Amino acid sequence: MVRKKKLQEYEERIKEAVGVLGLVSEDTTTPRNIRRAAKQSIDALQMTRNTPAVRASSAISILDDILQDPNMPPYTRVKLWNVMSLLEAIKD
Secondary structure, eight states: OHHHHHHHHHHHHHHHHHHHHHHHHHOTTSOHHHHHHHHHHHHHHTOTTSOHHHHHHHHHHHHHHHTTOTTSOHHHHHHHHHHHHHHHTOOO
16 A cells, blocks of 8 residues: 555656656757757656656656756756756655
8 A cells, every 4th residue: 555655656756857857848048958858857757667766767867967067057957956856755
């Protein structure tokens, strides 16, 4: 029972992260490479054949690389940090 509740919570977190990443990927004021990384993160999060933790860590890895980009607007960086903190709570 607890396991099912956890999975449901993780799916909610993933859904929220995908929503924010979707906004970033469609924001034309954000550099193209950052929008592309946001799209790749969404793809990683939507691979349902993987466990929620694997999907989250794949997305975190993609975002971690792009967060070093000096061209990233500060408001986008904050959004991506928020997404990462959502995803970091997902464990197997």
